[in-house]
Amino acid sequence: MAVSLDLAHAANRPRPAPPVMPMAGDEKPSLVGLDRAALGEALSAVGVPDKQIRMRVAQLWHWLYVRGVADFSQMANVAGTLRQALHEAYTIARPEVVDEQISVDGTRKWLFRFPPRGAGRPVEIETVYIPEEGRGTLCISSQVGCTLTCTFCHTGTQRLVRNLLPDEIVGQILAARERLGDLPDAATPAGAIVPNGGRLVTNVVLMGMGEPLYNYDNVRQAMAVASDGEGLSLSKRRITLSTSGVVPSIVKAGEEMGVSLAISLHAVRDELRDELVPINKKYPLKDLLDACRAYPGLSNARRITFEYVMLKDVNDSMADAKELVRILRGIPAKINLIPFNPWPGSAYECSDWDQIERFADYVNQAGYASPIRTPRGRDIFAACGQLKSESERLKKSARDRLESLRASELAAD
Incomplete structure (x- = not known):
């Protein structure tokens, strides 16, 4: 028999609430799926200095695709001011x-x-x-x-x-x-x-x-x-x-x-x-x-x-x-x-x-x-x-x- 799960209890460990998807008309662009050049442009747009772009791109790439985080607040080695700027401008939410x-x-x-x-x-x-x-x-x-x-x-x-x-x-x-x-x-x-x-x-x-x-x-x-x-x-x-x-x-x-x-x-x-x-x-x-x-x-x-x-x-x-x-x-x-x-x-x-x-x-x-x-x-x-x-x-x-x-x-x- 097929099983349809109560998603709140689907795993054997607590899960944080997923990030809220932006509503129509208030959608923020996603950083997921961008290549490194486009990710660098996104960072530049929120004020990251040119000399830091390459390092910051590497940091975000690691958090997104190696660690698999879905919330900017989880990026421990990224400065709090930058995490806040990224949160206000972009999303990395899951579907x-x-x-x-x-x-x-x-x-x-x-x-x-x-x-x-x-x-x-x-x-x-x-x-x-x-x-x-x-x-x-x-x-x-x-x-x-x-x-x-x-x-x-x-x-x-x-x-x-x-x-x-x-x-x-x-x-x-x-x-x-x-x-x-x-x-x-x-x-x-x-x-x-x-x-x-x-x-x-x-x-x-x-x-x-x-x-x-x-x-x-x-x-x-x-x-x-x-x-x-x-x-x-x-x-x-x-x-x-x-x-x-x-x-x-x-x-x-x-x-x-x-x-x-x-x-x-x-x-x-x-x-x-x-x-x-x-x-x-x-x-x-x-x-x-x-x-x-x-x-x-x-x-x-x-x-x-x-x-x-x-x-x-x-x-x-x-x-x-x-x-x-x-x-x-x-x-x-x-x-x-x-x-x-x-x-x-x-x-x-x-x-x-x-x-x-x-x-x-x-x-x-x-x-x-x-x-x-x-x-x-x-x-x-x-x-x-x-x-x-x-x-x-x-x-x-x-x-x-x-x-x-x-x-x-x-x-x-």
């Missing part, structure tokens, strides 16, 4: 945690709320933590909603509201590490399922809500901060950007971000992919695969992951398996087979398990590492393709109830 759910398998899902920033009202996104033996993977979002309307994806049924900014993308990592006790001197919540030893967040995947390459500049900036060796220090090989196929930005992302690449493939023929992943109409398979072959740093040691959701009687035949092997020939790749995760109103069913195993055996024998990604967090709608903000679910549920009531009234007439 508001609206809800935290824990699956029976240890997967955690957070509903985070951010200020409107042009959206007219506060916005919400979902972030998921998946604990596995030897690693902990954080699946983060890059947009509020999505424009791609992939027909098997629950997130695609939510309209795009706005892009997330660098502080909001990095903020998901900081908030998750705080909630997990993955910061110095922090305690992991009692009973949490986490990797044994070492860091609890070892991998980050941009596979949450939104298409990362449609928010390119903000994602690039956030990943530069996340991978900085003097801060969060996530290896670029342990950061994976998943795209549905924004072809013009794929090679550019490899050159400028240097992260690992995953492709939401899901079909081996253009006519079917046009239906499942409509961006294929703009960037068909040939163009997509050509961009993959040109991805910088591609080798047998650094392969592209091709994600393939298994849909019963849609894309799961042995003919599909053979064509998948054929079209990927020459690309250092691994294939993640994803059993379809159902959601209310979806038109698809998950392939039979025997068929998934036959499909996997064929592509494995062809030389591709093809693990079957065991569904995680299904009971809390945290699995691949299931993310959608709770407010959107509630609105959908309300619309469904209203339509049901109207249908009942018509039937009674």
